[in-house]
Amino acid sequence: MTSQSGRSQILATWQEAFTRLNANQPGITGLMNFTKAWKFAREYLYPIDINNPSTKVYAAHEVRTAFEVLGKARRLAAIFEAFLEDMRTQQHLITRDVNHHMSLHEETSDPRAVADLVYRLTEWHSAWEPGQEFGHQVLSAFNHTFQTHVFSVLPASFSSGFKSLIDMTLQPYLDKEESRSRGGEYPADLRLWAGFECLGMLERYESLISSVCYEAIEKHVWDKCARSWAEPELVNLREWITDCIVPWMLLPYARGARNSEEAKVMLQGVGARFDFHMCKTLCDLRIGEIFDIIVDYPDSKGALQDLKECLQRVDQRSQLVLALRRANARRLLHPGADTKDILAQYVSIMRCLRFIDPPGVLLHKVADPIRKYLRGRPDTIRCIVANLVGDKESGDSLADVDEPVQPLSQVQLEDYSDPNWEPEPIDAGPDFRKNKPSDTISTLVSIYDSKDLFVKELQVLLAQRLLLVQDGNFDNERRNIEILKVRFGEAQLQVCEVMLKDMTDSKRIDQHIQTQNECVLHSTIISRHFWPPLQGNKLIMPTQFKEVQDQYANGFAEFKPDKKLHWLPQLGTITLEVELQDRTIEAEVTPLEAAVIGLFGEKDRWTTEALTSSVGGTIEESAMTKALNKWVNLGVIKENEGGEFILLEIQEEGGAKPTASRQAVMEEAPSVMTVEQQQAEQMKVYWRFIEGMLTNLGSLPLDRIQTMLRIAPGYDKTVEQLAAFMEAARREGLVTVHGAHWKLNR
Structure with missing residues (x-):
């Protein structure tokens, strides 16, 4: 049972409500007015069907009077709640239109069907929207309810249709020439964008709107910049965004701007996002092309400039390193690539990455696998040295023509007391040093820990080049030695100086001997202790050649009585006239080829074995075969079915008279032993030690053999x-x- 105090409280509340609704009027007059106003407001606010619009007209003063009565009675919130409930009962009308237009879109894939739906939804919103007299909060609640229902009934295909519609609005802006022909005016559908804003689609689908612009930027970057490396493209891309994208951006992102300054402020954030995406897209494109850009250097400096600026805007340095290392492993660091091509690409990588990143962090990370691979190639040093002493006219120098010749730089410890000292870059590795060799040649030489390997290879290559000089002009080699002195130091090049002096002294000695006693032989005299070992064999020259050698040696003994010549008959060239019964053949041949044809002057028939024994038992079979083929090709001898070679005093019918070029002879001539061959010859001395170890101790690992060999002299x-x-x-x-164990093969 309710207590007396409770009944009193209820009675007081009822009385207060009745007084408020009756508006202190006599009887129930005020209550009747309130009921009439409530009914009128419900009818006025009721969500109509715009397909069957009502013809009833409401007078403005009647609407204002009714809502004033409800306001005084503090029942506006209640009438709005009733209105929202009426909206829920009428939402099927909106759902029907949504399904109709989306069905059209799914059948035709025409984005204009989506635009018609937006227009239709805007009409529903305008028809149902309560007046401004309800205030901002009421209107906000209405918009939220209306949009919630709309978004809840939109099918999954609406997102793709909406994106196609946004793309359709953007396309007219992307054609720069068309926009200029219109005087800079664009066909902006303000009604459509107003509908987007009214329905809350700009906020809900902001990512879709942005993605349309992102895709347009990506397409333009790929179309205009792919494999276009000669000139920087970043400036042109930003001009394109200013001319084509920014005018379109005003519609979704700056519709409420009252002047250009406000629009600029409103577009600042989204404009920075689009510029960042453009830089990222261009950076991705250039990173994907980086190997070919480096191959095309220096004609690709424009692309490198773009990449440098984009990396400052977009942090993709690690992606660049990874992409270039993968491209190098796939396209460069494999057995099919020539060492000189690898070195040329490595030098281009140095120049390109130093341009992009002057501190050298990117180069340090990319170069490490290349340096390790080159260190494992046996001809790397030879290729570097050949470039150092090569002809400058060849145009394939690894060093930049503008790069001054300077001593090989050495890595120095950092001087922290230097007032200009700067810390290492944040992405530098623990083994990075800013003061690593900066010039190209120093960087290539630093692939190896010691310069001695390069000096030995320099001596071998210089010896080969000096022995090939026929005109006595050594100016080119002298210039090379002076340049190498700057790089390696004079002490390292003393042996090369002696070799060059030998060649000039040899020329002077030969001229003196020729003036005293003219001889058909011209020799090159070198110092045995200062030249690398020469490839050779114990060739025995026929008597007539031996007489010429003895004549020349006597002339040398008169001029240099304290010295004695030790002949290397397998080296050099000989010009011969072979007189046969019906013809005379002139040929420039190697000493072995001359010795072979000389033996045919003694008798007409020889076997390969007999010739090899007569000219020296150390002649390899391949060398003898090549010498015999030379005379067979010249039509001087022929091989019969028994394997014998017969002298052709009378030329056979159909026989040719080919000639041998001097260049071919020089290419076939034995040369100086390479560094690898010298090392192999030196190791043969220690084979007896190794053979004794494996005989007495059985199988041994390589480290054990190395340890025991250290006690061997030298x-x-x-x-x-x-x-x-x-x-x-x-x-x-x-x-x-x-x-891992080695043992003798019994």
């Missing part, structure tokens, strides 16, 4: 050199390897 080889020698011995069948 042994200074590395484990890698020993491993190469043992591998060569394995190929010859002298040793076998199981696991």
Whole structure:
């Protein structure tokens, strides 16, 4: 049961409500007015069907009077709640139109069907929207309810249709020429964008709107910039955004701007996002093309400038390093690539990455696999040295023509007391040093830990080039030595100086001998202790050649009585006239080829074995075969069915008279031993030690063999050199390897 106080409270509340609704009028007059106003307001606010619009007209003063009565009675919130409930009962009308227009879109894929839906929804919104007298909060609640229902009934296909519609509005802006022909005016559908804003689609689908612009930027960047490397494209891309994208951006992002300054402020954030995306897209494109850009350097400097600016805007340095390392591994660092091509690409990588990143962090990260691979190639040093002493006219120098010749730089410890000292870049690795060699040649030489390997290869290459000089002009080699002195120092090049002096002294000695006693022989005299070992064999020249050598040696003994000549008859060239019964053949040949044809002057028939024995038992079969083929090609001898070679005093019918070029002779001539050959010859001295170890101790690992060889006199080889020698011995069948242990092959 309700207590007396409760009944009193209820009665007081009812009385207060009745007084408020009756508006202190006599009887129930005020209550009747309130009821009439409530009914009128419900009818006025009721969501109509715009397909069957009502013809009833409401007078403005009647509407204002009714809402004033409800306001005084504090029932506006209640009437709005009733209105929202009426909206829920009428929402099927909106759903029907949504399904109709989206069905059209799904059938035709025409974005204009989506535009018609937006226009239709805007009409529903305008028809149902309550008046401004309800205030901002009421209107906000109405918009929220209306948009919630609309978004809840939109099918999944609406997103793609909406995106197509946005793309359709953007396309007229992308044609720069068309926009200029219109005087800069664009067909902006303000009604459509007003509908988007009214329905809350600008906020809900902001990512879709942005994605349309992102895709347009990506397409333009790829179309205009792909494989276009000569000139920077970033400035042109930003001009394109200013001319084509920014006018369109005013519609979704700056519709409420009252002047250009307000529009600029409103577009600042989204404009920065689009500029960032453009830089990222261009950066991705250039990173994907980076290997070919480097190959095309210096004609691709424009692309490098773009990449440098984009990397400052977009942090994709690690992606650049990873992409370039993968491209190098796939397209450069493999057995099919020539060493000189790898070196040329490495030099281009240096120049390009130093331009992009002057501190050298990117180069340090990219170059490490290249340097390791080049270190494992046996001809890397030879290629670098050949470039150092090569002809400048060849145009393939690894060093930049504008790069001054300077001593090989050495890595120095950092001077922290330097007032201009700066810390290393934040992405530098623990083994990075800013003061690494900066010039190209120093960087290439620093692939190896010691300069001695390069100096030895320089001596070999210089010896080969000096021996090929026929006109006595050594100016080019003298210039090369002076340049190399700057790079390696005079002490390292003393042997090369002696070699060059030998050549000039040899020319002077030969001229003196010729003036005293003219001889058909011209010799090159070198110092045995200062020249690299020469490839050769114990060739025995026929008597007539021996007489010429003795005549020349006597002339030398008169001029240099304290010295004696030790002939290397296998080297050089000889000009011969071979007189046969019906013809005379002139040919410039090697000493071995001259010795072979000289033996045919003694008798007409020879076997290969007999010739090899007569000219020297150390002549290889391949060299003898090549010498015989030379005279066969000249039509001087022929091989019969029994394997004998017969002198052709009378030319056979159909026989040709080919001639041998001087260049061909020079290419076939034996040369100076390479550094690898010298090392192999030196290692042969220690084979007896290795053979004794494996005989007495059985199979041994390489480290154990290396340790025991260190007690041998003069042994200074590395484990890698020993491993190469043992591998060569394995190929010859002298040793076998199981696991990591080597043993003699019984």
